[in-house]
Amino acid sequence: MARDRRHGAVTSLDVALLAGVSQSAVSRAFTPGASVAQATRKRVFEAARELGYRPNAIARTLITRRSRIVAMVVSYLENPFYPAIVERMSQRLQRDGYHLLLFISDTEAADALLEQLMQYQVDGIVLVSATLSSALARECARIGVPVVLFNRVDAIGNVSAVASDNVEGGRIAARALLDTGHRNLAFVAGLENTSTSRDREAGFREELARHGVSRYRRAVGHYSFDGARKAARRLFSTGRPPDALFVANDHMAIAVMDTLRHELGLRVPHDVSVIGFDDAPQAAWDSYRLTTVEQAVAPMVEATVALLMDQVDRKSASARRVDVPVRLVVRDSVRGLAG
Amino acid sequence: MARDRRHGAVTSLDVALLAGVSQSAVSRAFTPGASVAQATRKRVFEAARELGYRPNAIARTLITRRSRIVAMVVSYLENPFYPAIVERMSQRLQRDGYHLLLFISDTEAADALLEQLMQYQVDGIVLVSATLSSALARECARIGVPVVLFNRVDAIGNVSAVASDNVEGGRIAARALLDTGHRNLAFVAGLENTSTSRDREAGFREELARHGVSRYRRAVGHYSFDGARKAARRLFSTGRPPDALFVANDHMAIAVMDTLRHELGLRVPHDVSVIGFDDAPQAAWDSYRLTTVEQAVAPMVEATVALLMDQVDRKSASARRVDVPVRLVVRDSVRGLAG
DNA sequence: GTGAAAGCGCTAACAA
DNA sequence: TTGTTAGCGCTTTCAC
Secondary structure, eight states: OGGGGTTTOOOHHHHHHHHTSOHHHHHHHTSTTOOOOHHHHHHHHHHHHHHTOOOOHHHHHHHHSOOOEEEEEESOSOSTHHHHHHHHHHHHHHHTTOEEEEEEOOHHHHHHHHHHHHTTTOSEEEEETOOOOHHHHHHHHHHTOOEEEESOOOOSSSOEEEEEOHHHHHHHHHHHHHHTTOOSEEEEESOTTSHHHHHHHHHHHHHHHHTTOOOOEEEEOTTSHHHHHHHHHHHHHSSSOOSEEEESSHHHHHHHHHHHHHTSOOOTTTTOEEEEEEOOGGGGSTTTOOEEEEOOHHHHHHHHHHHHHHHHTTSOOSOOEEEEOOEEEOOSSSTTOOO | OGGGGTTTOOOHHHHHHHHTSOHHHHHHHTSTTOOOOHHHHHHHHHHHHHHTOOOOHHHHHHHHSOOOEEEEEESOSOSTHHHHHHHHHHHHHHHTTOEEEEEEOOHHHHHHHHHHHHTTTOSEEEEETOOOOHHHHHHHHHHTOOEEEESOOOOSSSOEEEEEOHHHHHHHHHHHHHHTTOOSEEEEESOTTSHHHHHHHHHHHHHHHHTTOOOOEEEEOTTSHHHHHHHHHHHHHSSSOOSEEEESSHHHHHHHHHHHHHTSOOOTTTTOEEEEEEOOGGGGSTTTOOEEEEOOHHHHHHHHHHHHHHHHTTSOOSOOEEEEOOEEEOOSSSTTOOO
8 A cells, every 4th residue: 555655656566576476477467368377367466456556558559569549630520520430430449449549630730740640659540531741651651650541532652541432422412413303403512622522523523424414513612611601602693593502511511501591592402402421410400301422431430440450460561442332311402302 | 771671660779879979869859948959959850850760759658657648538429519629629739749539438438448548648537528436536646647527527536627607507598588588498408417417407497596487397308319309399298388498408409499390390489499508519500590508618628728737747636626607699599589 | 968877667588 | 387588769867
């Protein structure tokens, strides 16, 4: 009890002394699958409990070179799709005894951030909706820290990536609108330089063309709530108003719906149909009942962890890319679509 | 270049050798405020850059006993108030060179989790909307890990806590409803055993009583979306329907509004007024325009970090409690309230 | 201002 | 199965 005052610094040596074994024995007792006699392990655990000993994960990391920490960089959490990913990823990692170091940072600052977190000997890095400069990608490869891009595929270097099949998602959206007789279409883009927005639009455009619709209007919402509101206003203030909108994500789609209804006095889907992307929790709320292309969060997270662990275990060093299938979730924001 | 292949293990010794100085000099060069000559520092930095050296934060932690990592435990991120807190906390910590280790866990599992994360030598622990068993609180104190409760004050042990002035928030809500002529009131509780729900109701009840309203109906929503929907149904399926609802948080208030409007065919605020708590981003959306009691996220986070750092620096070891002021954000969900 | 030496708490060979 | 020894990469006295 006396040593308890020593500021929590109960070490494996203390335990060893009390249990009458060597320090290695203590280490082994706390290492699953190590070769220790049952009796020894028991003695060690008893001594440990008596002293309130807990292995020091930092010291262990120093020697094993495995921190069991994965860093995740997210630009912001306002878009409700991101919290869903963070939550899932954290839980999934915990299940395997890993922990999540979370960073909030926009793409520009991400490089500087990576510098920092590489000092922490993280076992892997997940970049959500961000890319990596080629210099940094090379650096990560050199250091040997696995990186996987989540929800973005336009890496410059040789980096693994997990994303939805965004092109197919765009096609699905186009088909849903076309099949229900909409012809006067518009697309609300996210950020122009992102693979998600580009791919979704590419699939959309392609499917329209296949059906002989060669033109559609477009506005850029920058993946922001206000940006989407402005985009909606623009689309309806000049030219022929669209009868259907494909919006690059749900967060913007909701902003668009609100603007349409409460500012422009339009009814959804009676006057305008809206289709989103993500299937964020809010899309299911009664006020929106948004028809949307679902991104399958669970499989995406699963694939990300698999890619990470593959690289951690050096099973494969080469960059891989996973495209997760998407599907349409039919609700009430597209006129004529069976719900 | 040859040593680059050595799997990223460039150490301070390597740099020292190349720069022609001692290892200590390298350490000092990378320590802000250490006493090194400009020339030495420059030589060190050049060598470091040439070798692609980055200080090993883990090794540093082992000796300094400061990891610059703060752990945050959150039960879930579905309630949009939480992502806002996580985002702010992460950014605030980054500003001071700290990092956020995020855990998702419900209150029951939190104890087991703390066991784990104490192994990581975190500099502090923030428990969001969760409490701590007295045994664990004692343990944390013994180890010397600062713990602060966020958004909950009912700690058993001697633990610091930051929360809004929930009692006052309840009073404010009551006053807003009373002042606008509502008399047939109801309260939708969160979880009965949480300080937030209890304090908000206490203030509400107290203010009602002060105005001679001794009775109000109540239903429990368990701080969940579906729970709130059920609570709303219950309130309107039997007895005299309320003309105003005070809901313990925005996430539930939104669920209630949706149920009222889309399931029960009631108009808000024409038929029923609704007032929430938090001022979550969604409360401002056009579809809701929810009048609500704001929890000031920024000051709350600031206070939490201050409490943490105080304890880290051993300025104060005693548990402190901070109550952050709240205010009413007037929108359109309360009939008769100037908006 | 700088270097030598010691050691943070742990695990990984290697012998026994 | 167990103990001994060495050392992960860093910071920190303590001399100089």
